Amino acid sequence: MSCPIELDPPQWNSVTEGHLGKLLIPRALQNYISSVFTKLGWHEEKTPFRGTTPIGDIDFTNLIYTFDPSAPRKIILAAHFDSKWFPDSPANQFIGATDSAAPVAMILHLVEFLTPLLNERKNRIEKGLGILKEEENFDEEELSETTIQIVLFDGEEAFKDWTDTDSIYGARHLAELWSSTYLDSSHSVYRSKNKRRLSPEPTILNTIDHLILLDLLGNKHSMIYSYFRETDWLHSKMKQVDDKLKNEKLIEIEPNEDLWFSNFRMSGGIGDDHLPFLHRGVSIFHVISNPFPKVWHTLGDDASVLSLPALRRWNRILRVFTCEYLGLSPTTDMKTKKSEYTRSNEDLVGLRFNFEFIKLPKLMDSKDSRS
Numbered sequence: 001m002s003c004p005i006e007l008d009p010p011q012w013n014s015v016t017e018g019h020l021g022k023l024l025i026p027r028a029l030q031n032y033i034s035s036v037f038t039k040l041g042w043h044e045e046k047t048p049f050r051g052t053t054p055i056g057d058i059d060f061t062n063l064i065y066t067f068d069p070s071a072p073r074k075i076i077l078a079a080h081f082d083s084k085w086f087p088d089s090p091a092n093q094f095i096g097a098t099d100s101a102a103p104v105a106m107i108l109h110l111v112e113f114l115t116p117l118l119n120e121r122k123n124r125i126e127k128g129l130g131i132l133k134e135e136e137n138f139d140e141e142e143l144s145e146t147t148i149q150i151v152l153f154d155g156e157e158a159f160k161d162w163t164d165t166d167s168i169y170g171a172r173h174l175a176e177l178w179s180s181t182y183l184d185s186s187h188s189v190y191r192s193k194n195k196r197r198l199s200p201e202p203t204i205l206n207t208i209d210h211l212i213l214l215d216l217l218g219n220k221h222s223m224i225y226s227y228f229r230e231t232d233w234l235h236s237k238m239k240q241v242d243d244k245l246k247n248e249k250l251i252e253i254e255p256n257e258d259l260w261f262s263n264f265r266m267s268g269g270i271g272d273d274h275l276p277f278l279h280r281g282v283s284i285f286h287v288i289s290n291p292f293p294k295v296w297h298t299l300g301d302d303a304s305v306l307s308l309p310a311l312r313r314w315n316r317i318l319r320v321f322t323c324e325y326l327g328l329s330p331t332t333d334m335k336t337k338k339s340e341y342t343r344s345n346e347d348l349v350g351l352r353f354n355f356e357f358i359k360l361p362k363l364m365d366s367k368d369s370r371s
C-alpha cells in the first residue's frame, strides 16, 4: 500500500539510525539538534542561564526553533532534551530513550516533513497566490498567522528527588522569562486578523495558542489521557487521527496496542515541563504515557525498549495532526506543479483535510475552566 506519510521522509528501519541514533548518545546533542534546524532554515534562539541545583550551580540552555518568527501567534511542540543525571556508575550510563530521546527525535522527523510544506505555502502567500476558499472558511494567509515553534527544554530532570525547586529548570526559567517579556506595539499580534483576547499588557505567553508537551513515548505501549478540559478537543483530534490511520491501515498496531488514547479525562496532572506555563494561563496538551514506561528512570530505558511500529505510529500521528492544525496539505498545488510532495489523490488519504479541525480553535478561544 502506498501512502505519503509512509514514503517521505523514509521510515526508520532501526532504532539506532537517523535522528534517534544521534540522540541516544548521552549529552552532546545540542549541536546536532541545532544543525538539523539550521539546515532547514528555522530561526534559532537559545536561552542560556545558570540554575542552582542540589549538586551546585549548573549551566542550562533551552533550545527554541521557530518556522516564522514574524508570525503573530504560535503553536508550541515541546520535549525535554536532557537525560537524568545519576552520580554513580553504572546508573550514570542512563540514556532515557523514551525520556526523552524518542520524543525529540520524533519532533526532528516531523519538522523535516513540515518544512517543505510550510515553505511552499509561504512562497504562495508572498506571490499573492495564497489559497482562499471562503465557503470552507479556509484562508492560507490567515492560517499562516499561527506558526509552529519547537521548544526543547533543558534541565527537566531532578538532580536528587523531584521537588518544585529541583526539577524543570529550563521550563521554569523560560516561563518566567516570557511572562516578563512584554510585546511592543509593533508586534504582529496587534495586526493579526483573528487575535486572541489579550491581557492589558501582552507578553510572549499571550502569543501561544497551545503548548503540546511530549514525554515518555516510543516504547510499545502508550496510554494518553486528556488532563485539561480546555484541550479535550486537541486530545480527541489526536485520537481521531490515530483512529483514521488505523482504519486506513496506515499504521502497524502491535498486539493489544489498539487503544492509545483514553476516552476519559484524568483529573489531576503529571509534574512536567508544562507546569510553569499552565500556572501562567497557557493552554496545555500533555502527551505523556500514563502509567509511565516500566523502565522509567532505569538503565533499561535505552534503545532496546523502543518499538519501531510504535515510533512510526507516533511519527504519522504527529504529521497528520500537525498538518491539520496548521492547515497544511500537500494537495494544495497538485494541479499547478510537480514537486516531490505532489501526490495522487489516493495517496493523500492520511493527510486529507479536516476543515472542522481548523475552525475549532476560534470557537475554543476562551480561557475559562480547567480541571
Ligand SMILES: [Zn+2]
Binding pocket: 084, 099, 157, 297
Ligand atoms: Zn525522566
